[in-house]
Amino acid sequence: MTGGFVGLATPVAAATTDVTTCRVIDSPGVYLVQNDLSVLQNGIILDDGTDVCIDIRSSNVILDGQGYALTGTNLAFDPSIGVLVDGTTAGPYTNVTVRNVTTSGYTVNTFQFVETTDVQLEDVVMQGNRASFEASTDVTVTDVTLRRAAVVGFSDIDGAVITNIVEETSTSNGIVEGGGAVELRAVRNVAFTDSKLSLGDITASGLGVSPLDSALTVVGSDGVSVRNVAVSNTIIGVEVGNNANAAFEDLSITDVQTGVSVRDGAFGAPSHNVAVRNVTVSDALVGVSIRNSANTSLEGLSVSNAQTGISVSDDSVGESSDNVTVRNSTVVNSGVEDVRVGSNPSLFDNNSTAIAFESLELSSATVSFTGQDVRVSDVEALPATPTDRTNVGGFFNATATSTTGLNSSILNITVSYDDADVLARDITESTLELWQYDGTAWAPVPGSIVDTTNDTVSASITDFSVFAPLGTTGPTVDVDDSGDGSNVTVIGAITDEPVMIPLDDPVTENVTLDSLAVTIALDTTYALNVTTGETAPPGTTDLAVVGPNGTVPFGYLTVDTSLLDAEVSEVVFRFSVDADALATAGVAPDDVALFRYDDTTGTPEALPTTTLGLNATTGAYEYEAVSPGLSAFAIGGLVPQIVVIDASVDESEVLVGDTVAVTATARNDGGAAGSETLNLTVDGAVVDSRAVTLGVGEKTTVTFDYTVTAAGTFDLAVEGVAVGTVLVKLPVEVDVRPGDTANKLPPSPRAAVPVAVLGNADFDPTTIDDSTLRFGSETTVAAGGGETAFATDVEDVNGDGYADLVAVFRLADAGFEADDTIAVLTGRTTGGLTVYGTDSVVIR
Numbered sequence: 001m002t003g004g005f006v007g008l009a010t011p012v013a014a015a016t017t018d019v020t021t022c023r024v025i026d027s028p029g030v031y032l033v034q035n036d037l038s039v040l041q042n043g044i045i046l047d048d049g050t051d052v053c054i055d056i057r058s059s060n061v062i063l064d065g066q067g068y069a070l071t072g073t074n075l076a077f078d079p080s081i082g083v084l085v086d087g088t089t090a091g092p093y094t095n096v097t098v099r100n101v102t103t104s105g106y107t108v109n110t111f112q113f114v115e116t117t118d119v120q121l122e123d124v125v126m127q128g129n130r131a132s133f134e135a136s137t138d139v140t141v142t143d144v145t146l147r148r149a150a151v152v153g154f155s156d157i158d159g160a161v162i163t164n165i166v167e168e169t170s171t172s173n174g175i176v177e178g179g180g181a182v183e184l185r186a187v188r189n190v191a192f193t194d195s196k197l198s199l200g201d202i203t204a205s206g207l208g209v210s211p212l213d214s215a216l217t218v219v220g221s222d223g224v225s226v227r228n229v230a231v232s233n234t235i236i237g238v239e240v241g242n243n244a245n246a247a248f249e250d251l252s253i254t255d256v257q258t259g260v261s262v263r264d265g266a267f268g269a270p271s272h273n274v275a276v277r278n279v280t281v282s283d284a285l286v287g288v289s290i291r292n293s294a295n296t297s298l299e300g301l302s303v304s305n306a307q308t309g310i311s312v313s314d315d316s317v318g319e320s321s322d323n324v325t326v327r328n329s330t331v332v333n334s335g336v337e338d339v340r341v342g343s344n345p346s347l348f349d350n351n352s353t354a355i356a357f358e359s360l361e362l363s364s365a366t367v368s369f370t371g372q373d374v375r376v377s378d379v380e381a382l383p384a385t386p387t388d389r390t391n392v393g394g395f396f397n398a399t400a401t402s403t404t405g406l407n408s409s410i411l412n413i414t415v416s417y418d419d420a421d422v423l424a425r426d427i428t429e430s431t432l433e434l435w436q437y438d439g440t441a442w443a444p445v446p447g448s449i450v451d452t453t454n455d456t457v458s459a460s461i462t463d464f465s466v467f468a469p470l471g472t473t474g475p476t477v478d479v480d481d482s483g484d485g486s487n488v489t490v491i492g493a494i495t496d497e498p499v500m501i502p503l504d505d506p507v508t509e510n511v512t513l514d515s516l517a518v519t520i521a522l523d524t525t526y527a528l529n530v531t532t533g534e535t536a537p538p539g540t541t542d543l544a545v546v547g548p549n550g551t552v553p554f555g556y557l558t559v560d561t562s563l564l565d566a567e568v569s570e571v572v573f574r575f576s577v578d579a580d581a582l583a584t585a586g587v588a589p590d591d592v593a594l595f596r597y598d599d600t601t602g603t604p605e606a607l608p609t610t611t612l613g614l615n616a617t618t619g620a621y622e623y624e625a626v627s628p629g630l631s632a633f634a635i636g637g638l639v640p641q642i643v644v645i646d647a648s649v650d651e652s653e654v655l656v657g658d659t660v661a662v663t664a665t666a667r668n669d670g671g672a673a674g675s676e677t678l679n680l681t682v683d684g685a686v687v688d689s690r691a692v693t694l695g696v697g698e699k700t701t702v703t704f705d706y707t708v709t710a711a712g713t714f715d716l717a718v719e720g721v722a723v724g725t726v727l728v729k730l731p732v733e734v735d736v737r738p739g740d741t742a743n744k745l746p747p748s749p750r751a752a753v754p755v756a757v758l759g760n761a762d763f764d765p766t767t768i769d770d771s772t773l774r775f776g777s778e779t780t781v782a783a784g785g786g787e788t789a790f791a792t793d794v795e796d797v798n799g800d801g802y803a804d805l806v807a808v809f810r811l812a813d814a815g816f817e818a819d820d821t822i823a824v825l826t827g828r829t830t831g832g833l834t835v836y837g838t839d840s841v842v843i844r
Contacts, residue, residue: 019063022053028060033101038071039080050108051080059094065101065124072106072129079108087115092136099123113139133157141165236261237281240274240293251279259284259303263291276301286311287331294322301329309338312355322355330361332378338362339376340401359416365394368456369413373402376411379466383437388472392432393421395468398461414458415469425473428497432471434459442470475499485531493520496569507532507555510581511635512620516559517572524567528630532557536634540597540604543634547595547604548671550641552585554592559630571627575635576620587637589614591672594625597632604634606671640674642666642694644721653727655836659707660726664718666692667699680704680723682714711833727834732765733758734825734837738797738806744842745823749812755825757837759802766794766803768835773807773827778838780815781824787814818843
C-alpha cells in the first residue's frame with residue numbers, strides 16, 4: 001500500500017466549517033454537518049444532470065455528518081449521489097474521510113470515490129444503493145451498516161482494509177456483484193481482517209471470490225483475505241474462483257448447499273495458492289469443494305452433517321487440482337461420503353496429482369492419504385473381525401470412482417491409532433496390519449506396514465471395500481508356584497515380541513527375582529521352571545570361588561526350559577537386592593551383577609547389568625540384566641581387591657635422622673573399581689600412609705618417606721609385604737689423633753694412631769664393645785674391613801667433663817689411599833647398637 005488509512009495523513013487547517021446545506025467543498029479542512037440534508041432542496045447538478053449533495057473537490061478533507069441524514073431523490077429517473085469525491089480531472093484527491101452519516105434515497109451511488117488515494121469511509125448507515133470505490137488506492141471501510149440490499153463496491157483498487165460490515169436486511173444475495181453487500185473487481189491486496197462481516201438469511205451466495213455473479217465478486221484479483229465471517233442459509237458459503245493468493249480464516253458456515261468452493265473461472269482460468277483455515281461447515285450438501293484449483297491449502301476444517309464432506313476434482317477442460325493439501329481436519333456424520341478425490345465417475349477420471357490429506361479425523365478413524373478417483377467414508381459398524389485378530393480402533397470405507405478410461409483408482413493411506421488402545425485391547429503392536437473386508441471375509445492388505453514409533457498402519461490400496469487395522473492379542477502367561485520353584489507356561493508367544501513373566505520369587509532373605517522378559521526367535525508355546533536358593537546349583541561352583549577376585553555371592557537361580565538355545569533371542573531378568581545387605585558386604589549398589597554359568601566350562605560370566613535405582617518402599621536396589629539364553633545363574637556383588645605386588649627401600653643402612661624412601665606397587669585384582677589406604681610399617685607400627693584408587697586390573701606405584709629417629713635394626717613392610725631390614729646407626733663424634741688438628745696419618749703401616757670417640761650427655765662411649773671397633777677408609781669400612789684396636793683407654797681428651805674412649809689402631813689393614821681425606825670408625829655397643837663416626841685426615 002502507498003499511504004496510511006486513518007484520518008488526515010497530512011496536516012489540515014485547524015478551523016472547522018459548518019455545513020447546513022448541500023454544497024461543493026473545494027479547500028482542505030474539517031466540515032461538520034449541522035442538520036439533515038436533502039439533494040432535492042439545494043443539490044449540486046452535474047453536467048450530466050446528476051444531483052449531488054456534497055461534492056468534494058479537494059484533498060485533505062474530513063466530512064463529519066455528526067449522525068445527520070443525507071437524503072437523495074429516491075427517483076429512478078432523477079439520478080443522485082450523496083457524497084462525490086471524483087479526482088478524474090483535477091486529482092487524484094488524497095486523504096479524504098467521510099464519517100458518521102446516514103444515507104438513503106440515492107439512485108446512482110450513496111458515496112462515490114474515483115481516482116482517490118488514502119480515503120476512509122467509516123461509521124455510516126446506508127439504506128439502499130451503494131458506496132463505490134473506483135481506480136483508487138489505500139481504501140479503508142470501517143463500521144458500515146447496509147440496509148435494504150445496499151452494496152459496497154470496489155473496482156480497480158490497490159490496497160483496501162474492510163472492517164465490520166453488517167448487512168441487516170438483505171433479501172437476495174449477501175456479498176455479490178449487483179445487489180449484494182460487497183463487490184470486488186480487479187482488486188489487489190484486499191483484507192477483510194477481523195471484519196466481523198455478518199451475513200444472515202442470504203438466499204444466494206453468502207461469501208465468494210468469483211468472476212461470476214455470486215456472493216463476494218472478485219474478478220481477476222490477487223491477495224484477498226477474509227477473516228472472522230459468519231455465513232448461514234446461503235447457496236455457497238465461500239466461493240473462490242479464478243483468483244490467486246486468497247486467504248480465508250475463522251469462518252462459520254451453516255445451512256448451505258456448498259460450504260467452501262475453490263474453483264476455476266468462467267472460461268477455465270484456475271485459482272492458485274488459496275488458503276482456507278479454521279472453517280466450520282455444517283448442514284451442507286457439500287462441505288468443501290476443490291475443483292480445477294492448484295496449490296490449495298486447507299487446514300483446521302470441521303465439516304459435519306454434509307452429504308459429501310470434502311471433494312477434490314478436476315474436469316476435462318479445466319486445470320488439474322494439483323498440490324492440494326488438507327491438514328488437521330475433521331469430517332463427521334456425512335450422508336454419502338466423507339472425502340471424494342476425483343470427479344463424478346459418469347463424466348471423466350481425475351487427472352490431478354499430489355493431493356494429500358494429513359490427520360483427517362472421520363467418525364470412525366483418523367487417516368492421512370494421497371490418491372485419485374476414490375471416495376473415503378466412515379463406517380457405522382465394523383463387520384465381525386477374525387477370531388485371532390482385534391481392531392485397534394479405526395476403520396473406514398474406500399470406494400473406487402475411476403472409469404475404465406484414463407486412470408485407475410488408487411489410495412495410499414495411513415491410519416493412526418493410540419498406544420492406549422493397543423494396551424487396552426492387549427494387542428501385540430508389531431502384528432498390526434491393514435485388513436480388508438470384501439463383504440464375506442477379511443484378508444490382510446499386501447504390503448501393509450506398521451510404524452510403532454509414530455503409531456500408524458499404512459498400505460497402498462487398489463482393491464476397495466471396508467478397511468481396518470487389526471492385530472493379534474498378546475500371549476497368555478500362567479505361573480504356578482505350587483510345586484518346586486515357579487512353573488511357567490507361555491502360550492502363543494510371537495517372534496521378537498518380549499513376553500513379561502511376573503515372578504516375585506525370593507532367592508534369599510535379601511534377594512528377590514522379580515520377573516523375566518523372554519524374547520523368542522519364532523512363534524511358539526513353551527514352558528519354564530525357575531528355582532532359586534542360597535547355594536550354587538548342582539553342577540556349578542560357588543561364585544566366591546570361581547568368580548572374579550573378591551566377588552560376594554548373594555544368591556543363585558536356575559531356569560530350565562523346553563526351548564532350544566537357538567529359539568531364545570534374549571532374556572531380561574529383573575531382580576532386587578536389599579540395600580542393607582549390600583552395605584554389610586561392602587558392595588557398592590552399581591557393582592552388583594547377574595552371572596551366567598557356562599554350560600561347558602562352569603565358569604560364571606558377568607552379564608550386562610543396569611542399576612535401576614533404590615525402591616524407597618522395599619528398601620532394595622532394583623536391577624535389570626540381559627542374558628542371551630537360559631541356564632544356571634548367580635547374583636553377586638563385585639568388590640575391589642587392591643594388593644601390593646612389589647615393595648623396596650632405597651637404603652639398607654642409614655644414620656639416625658636420615659630419611660629412607662620406600663616404593664610399593666599396588667594392583668586391583670578385584671571385580672570392581674575402588675580405593676584403598678596403603679600403610680608403611682616399621683616393626684609392625686604404621687609410620688606413613690598413601691591412598692590409591694584403581695579400576696579393575698589397574699596398578700600404580702607409590703612412594704613412602706620415613707625419617708628414622710632411633711638406632712637399631714628395623715623390619716619395613718607395606719600392607720604386610722616385606723620391604724627389607726634397615727640398619728640405623730648411631731652417629732658419634734670421632735677425633736683422629738687427639739690434640740693434632742692436622743690429623744696427619746704416618747706412612748708406616750705399623751705406626752700407632754690413637755682415635756678418640758668423644759662422649760657427651762646423650763652417649764657414653766665406654767659402652768662400646770672394644771672388640772667390635774673398626775677403623776679405616778670409607779671404602780674399606782663400608783666393605784666390612786678396617787683395622788681393629790690393639791689398645792683402648794678411657795680419658796677426657798677434650799676436657800668437657802665426659803669420658804672419652806681412646807682406641808689405638810695400626811694402619812696395615814685400614815686401606816687408606818694417598819687421596820683419601822676421610823677416616824671412618826664403627827663399632828657396636830654392648831646393647832647391640834651400631835655406632836658410626838668420621839673425621840678428616842691427611843695421608844703423608
